[in-house]
Each structure stands twice: as C-alpha cells, then as structure tokens.
Amino acid sequence: MKIGIIGGGASGVFAAIRIKELHPNYDVVIFERSDKLLKKIYATGNGRCNFANSDPIVDAYNNKFAISTVNEFNHEKLDKYFDSIGIKSRKIDSLYYPYSLSAATVAEKLICRVIELDIQVVLNAKIISYTNKKEISVSGKNYKLDKLIFACGGKSSPQLGSDGSIFSILESHNYKIEKLSPSLCPIKVRENVNKLDGVRAKAKVTLFDNGKEVTSELGEVQFRSDSISGIVIFNMAFVINKYNLHNETTTFNVDFVPEIKERISKDDYNSYLNEKLSSYLIKNNLDIHSVKFTFKSLYGFENSQVSSGGVSLDDLSDSLESKHENGVYFIGEMVDVDAKCGGFNLMWAFASAEKVAKSIC
Numbered sequence: 001m002k003i004g005i006i007g008g009g010a011s012g013v014f015a016a017i018r019i020k021e022l023h024p025n026y027d028v029v030i031f032e033r034s035d036k037l038l039k040k041i042y043a044t045g046n047g048r049c050n051f052a053n054s055d056p057i058v059d060a061y062n063n064k065f066a067i068s069t070v071n072e073f074n075h076e077k078l079d080k081y082f083d084s085i086g087i088k089s090r091k092i093d094s095l096y097y098p099y100s101l102s103a104a105t106v107a108e109k110l111i112c113r114v115i116e117l118d119i120q121v122v123l124n125a126k127i128i129s130y131t132n133k134k135e136i137s138v139s140g141k142n143y144k145l146d147k148l149i150f151a152c153g154g155k156s157s158p159q160l161g162s163d164g165s166i167f168s169i170l171e172s173h174n175y176k177i178e179k180l181s182p183s184l185c186p187i188k189v190r191e192n193v194n195k196l197d198g199v200r201a202k203a204k205v206t207l208f209d210n211g212k213e214v215t216s217e218l219g220e221v222q223f224r225s226d227s228i229s230g231i232v233i234f235n236m237a238f239v240i241n242k243y244n245l246h247n248e249t250t251t252f253n254v255d256f257v258p259e260i261k262e263r264i265s266k267d268d269y270n271s272y273l274n275e276k277l278s279s280y281l282i283k284n285n286l287d288i289h290s291v292k293f294t295f296k297s298l299y300g301f302e303n304s305q306v307s308s309g310g311v312s313l314d315d316l317s318d319s320l321e322s323k324h325e326n327g328v329y330f331i332g333e334m335v336d337v338d339a340k341c342g343g344f345n346l347m348w349a350f351a352s353a354e355k356v357a358k359s360i361c
Contacts, residue, residue: 007152008151010038010041014350017114018357032121037114042103051098052346070344070351178312182298187228202218237304310333313337
C-alpha cells in the first residue's frame with residue numbers, strides 16, 4: 001500500500017513515522033512544498049519547542065473532538081514515545097520541553113527517524129490538484145496513491161510554508177471550510193498606545209463581551225505601537241476566535257497590580273510601574289487596577305502562531321477520514337481545531353497523526 005502525506009510539518013512527519021512503524025511494508029511518501037521538513041518546529045516556542053502540557057485540557061481547545069483525541073494520546077504517551085526515539089524531556093511547571101531546550105533537537109530526531117524508516121521525502125513539491133481516485137499532481141508530476149493524508153497546516157506563518165492555498169482545492173471537492181482567522185497573535189486596540197511601544201508589564205487581563213466577563217488570566221502584557229501582545233493576550237485571541245467575539249463590544253480590563261487590593265494614589269504609580277506606563281496612566285486619568293482597552297482587530301496571519309478554522313469536522317469521521325472520499329484523511333492545523341498557548345497545538349498535531357496512523361490499514 002502506498003500512503004501519500006501532503007505536508008512535512010509536525011503532524012505530517014509524525015504520521016509518516018507512525019504509519020511506517022505500524023506497517024513496515026507500506027510505502028510512505030511526504031510531499032513538502034518548502035525546501036526543508038519541520039520548518040515550523042524549528043521556530044516554535046521561541047526556538048525551545050514546548051511540545052506538551054500536563055495541565056487539564058478541558059478548556060484548552062475550541063471543541064470536544066480535539067479534547068477526546070488528545071486524551072487518547074496524551075502528554076505522558078507523547079513524552080514516552082519521544083523518549084524512545086532519543087528526545088529526552090525536561091518539565092518546567094506543566095510544560096514539556098526537549099531537555100536541550102532547543103527545538104532543533106525535536107526536529108532533527110524526527111528527521112533522523114524518517115531516514116531510518118526509509119520514508120520517501122519530496123521537497124519543493126506544491127500540490128496542484130488531486131482526484132477522488134487519490135491521484136495527485138505535484139509540481140508537474142503525477143502520483144497514484146492508495147491513501148492520502150492532508151497535513152498542510154493553516155494560514156499562519158506563511159513564510160514557513162503554510163499559506164492556506166490548499167483550501168481552495170478542497171473547496172472544489174465540496175469540503176466545508178470554516179472561516180480561517182489568525183490566532184495566538186497580538187490584538188490591535190482602539191486606544192492610542194503608541195507611546196507605550198516596547199513596554200512590558202505583569203498584569204491580570206480580563207476579557208469582557210458586552211460587559212460580561214468571559215475569561216481572565218495573569219501574565220505579561222507587551223505593548224506595540226498599535227496593539228497589546230504577550231502570551232496572555234495570545235490566549236485572549238484564542239478565546240475571541242472560539243466564541244466569535246470580533247467586535248467593539250469586546251474589551252479588556254488590565255489590572256497592573258492584581259496582588260495589591262488597596263487603592264493606590266496616582267502619585268505612587270511610578271513606585272509600581274515603569275515611567276512610560278505610569279505616565280500614560282496618569283496623563284489619561286486611568287486607574288492602575290482597571291485600565292480598559294477595546295478590541296479593534298487581530299493581527300494578520302504573518303504574526304500569528306496558529307490559525308483557527310479549517311476543514312469542518314462535519315466532513316470527517318471519528319478517525320479523521322473524509323465522509324465523502326474514502327481513504328482521504330485530514331490532520332493537524334488543516335482541521336478546524338486550535339488551542340491556547342502551552343504546547344496544546346502541537347499535542348493536537350501529534351495526537352491527530354497518531355489517530356490516523358492507527359486507523360489506516
């Protein structure tokens with residue numbers, strides 16, 4: 001049997017490895033549109049690759065299907081598998097990293113496994129079309145396959161290879177594509193924060209929809225000339241997508257001293273905050289415990305870590321096989337699954353690949 005995998009990112013490479021391990025006699029080929037496998041892995045987690053998280057995942061994903069799939073191949077199973085191929089881990093709080101704290105370790109060990117298993121890799125291979133008989137046209141060459149797995153990613157970080165061009169091809173095959181939106185990204189606000197560009201501050205951020213609290217989180221807020229950023233804000237972007245809160249009634253309340261309950265005089269703001277931030281609050285007559293920012297828009301795909309949306313789960317079976325094209329599967333960021341920061345998106349990539357690897361026969 002010949003298995004073709006479109007996309008050489010985390011989910012595609014892991015699916016190829018696991019299929020070949022489970023079915024040594026299968027021919028497995030990865031088609032990657034760029035000149036290198038796992039480009040996103042090298043860049044993930046600021047180059048450290050936080051690949052898993054032991055925290056509860058009940059609120060980490062945008063749907064229940066993702067939660068059940070990740071529970072089947074959870075952080076412990078993933079860590080155990082990684083250890084078996086030489087990726088030793090270290091745990092920092094709930095986060096799993098390669099022990100080297102280098103994403104290159106994860107990428108290179110996975111690539112070594114691809115080579116060991118004699119998995120064919122075709123680089124600079126852009127898919128042009130495919131037929132229901134699983135015949136694909138890649139960069140002018142045609143391939144006949146028995147099973148086809150799409151692992152092309154979403155639209156985020158197009159400079160690393162995933163520009164979303166595959167979705168127009170899938171729409172021609174009558175797949176429902178849920179609206180794609182940047183996620184885990186900075187958020188533009190309506191207030192003028194230009195003078196805060198470059199400022200960082202620990203804070204509690206609470207997200208409101210029409211005055212009703214949606215979620216809150218402690219973390220570092222980073223200011224850009226037109227936006228707010230930082231992991232806590234990236235997670236707010238995830239929630240905004242999850243509940244479709246892309247409107248001006250979406251606001252953020254920022255408490256810059258959440259551990260202090262008593263009122264603080266404006267004369268003392270500079271004792272708690274840096275000069276730029278304290279001056280901004282005083283000039284605009286803002287309360288250090290409650291600074292409001294109003295949602296304007298999410299930053300673009302080029303500044304996002306993942307994208308929300310993708311192939312609708314309505315078109316897929318429990319094994320991630322197409323409901324109307326036998327032997328065609330979808331994994332990773334291609335599917336309408338995304339998560340907050342902390343390794344959860346990579347956990348989905350690996351867990352969805354594992355599910356399909358075990359389903360193919």
